[in-house]
Amino acid sequence: MKVVTLFKHRVFNTVLLISLLQGYASLACAALNIQHWTTAEGSEVYFVENHALPMMDVSINFRAGSAYDQPDSSGAAALTHHVMGMAAGGLAEETLTNRFADVGAVLGGSFDADRASFKLRTLTSEQQAALDAFTLVLHQPDFPEAVVSREQARIVAALQEAETEPDSIAQKAFMQAVYGMHPYSLDQNGEVGTVPSLTVSQLRQFYQSHYTAKSAVIALMGDLTPDQARQIAQRLSAGLPAGPAVADIPAVPALSAPKLKKVPHPAMQAHILVGQPGNKRGDADFFALYVGNYILGGGGFVSRLTEEVREKRGLAYSVYSYFMPMSQLGPFQIGLQTKKEQSEEALKLVMATVQKFVDQGVTEKELAAAKDNLIGGFPMRIDSNSKILEYLNMIGFYKLPLDYLDSFNDKVAAVTVQQVNDAFKRRIHPEHFATVIVGAE
16 A cells, blocks of 8 residues: 655755755765764664764654554554644644744654654754754654544545555555564554544553653764764653663564465556565575565566566566565565556466576576676765665664674675575575455456
8 A cells, every 4th residue: 555644744945955955965885983872761872973064864763663553543653653743842733843944944754664753854053943843742742632633534535545546455455465463464554444543542652652762763963073962862862751662573474375365456457466574674684685686676677577577578567576674574575567468477477487586596697787786876875964864773773783884785795696596595485475466357
C-alpha cells in the first residue's frame, strides 16, 4: 500500500535559501569523524562537526514505528507521530507553525515500521528559538481532540483511496503474505476499521511508552562545537518520558512453503510482487547480498532480471529486486507490471531467472562491473549535511559501527564471487516465495 504522508514538512519563507545552500555542504567520506556518547538519561548521541555552513541539522529517532502497534489499534503509532507535530506546549497548530517560520527553521519527520523520527534544520544563529519550538513538540505534545478527529478522517479517506489502487493493494497483500502474524505485516497507517476508534488517551499512552529517553537516538550535524552538541543533546533527552527502553521487535520466521494470492482488479496491467523475508541491519551477509542484488535486479538496465524479462522477452517495461534491511528481517522483493494475459509467463520467467541466479551464481565480470558502479555512485549518497544526518540516524538506531561510512566502499570492494553465491544459496529460497498478483486474468 502507498504510504500516507502523515507528517508534513513545515516549509517557510527562508527554506529556499537553506535548500540552495545545502548543495554546497559536503564532507569527504575519509574525513568523516563521528563522535558518540550517551546522555545522563540514556539517549544515544551521534555527532559530526562541520563548520562549512552556518547551519545545524538535528534529528531524534524512537522505537515507535508501526511494528509496535497492536492489530486492534493499528494506526496508533502513525497517528501519534503525526499529531505530535501539530500542537504542543499549549500552542495551537498555527502558532506552533509560526514559531518555526519566524526563525526560518524547518520541522520534518519520517515514519516506518521500525522507527519514528523528528528533524529540525535551522541556521545556527537562530538555533535557540528553533530548539525552543522543537522541544515543545518532543516533550509536550498536546493531542487536541479536534485535531486528532480531523486527522483520523483524513487518514481514513487516504486508506480508502489506497484500497482502490493496484500498487497499494499489491504491497499490502505482499507484506501480509510474507509476514503473516508478525507486526511487520501491519499497514503503517492503520486500517479503515481501526483508525476511527483510536482515542486521545491511546495516543498519549503510546507517546509515554515509546518516546522515552532510553529509547531515543539523537543525531546532530553541522556548525556546532562538541560542547554545544552535548548541551543540545542533553536538553532534548532530559525532557523525554522516563520510562524503560522499548523492547526489540520479535524475530521474523522463515517461510516454509510457497504462498500465492491473486486479487481481481480492473487495471490494464497485472501488478506482480514476489519475495520472502530478506536481511536485517548489521547482517553478516549484508554486503554480499547488496552487491549480488545489483546484478540480479537492482542495477536497472544492467541487471539479469531486466535482461531476461524486458530486453529478451518484452514482458515488462521495468522489473526490479531489492533488499530492505530492518531491525529484523526486512523484505526481499521482486516487482514488475505486465499485460494481464502475460502475467503467468512473466512470473514463470522471473522465478526461473532467480532460481538460475541462486543455483549458478554470478561471474567475475558481473561482480567487477557491479562493484565499480556501486563504489562510483557512493559519493552522491553523502554529498550534503542532510544525507549524512540520515546515515547518522541509521548508524545510531541500528547500532552499526562508527566507521560504517568510511569502510563502506572497502567492504563492497572486498566482496567475492564465492561470498555472493554462498549468501544467495543460503538466504534466498524461490521455492518458498510469497507471490501476489493484482489484476490477474
